[in-house]
Structures are given as structure tokens and as C-alpha cells.
Amino acid sequence: xxxxxxxxxxxxxxxxxxxxxxxSIVTQGKTLDETLILSNNSK
Numbered sequence: 001x002x003x004x005x006x007x008x009x010x011x012x013x014x015x016x017x018x019x020x021x022x023x024s025i026v027t028q029g030k031t032l033d034e035t036l037i038l039s040n041n042s043k
Contacts, residue, residue, distance in 0.1 A: 007039050
């Protein structure tokens, strides 16, 4: 069974920030791809 986890991704001054409010996860990366990889590894 797969579970869907939603992240809110925004771009700040020089980093992308991914926030998951359901699991209290926040991660950042210099590129969108890096941010997505880090957010997938953090769950």
C-alpha cells in the first residue's frame, strides 16, 4: 500500500525549500532536482 505525502516547495533567495506539514519535515537544495531527492530520502 502506497501512502501519498504532499510537500510544499518554494524558492527562497538562493535555495528551494520543501516542507511537509504532515510529518514535520523541512529540507532545502540549490536545485529543484536536489530538493526533490532530499525530500524523498527524508521520509
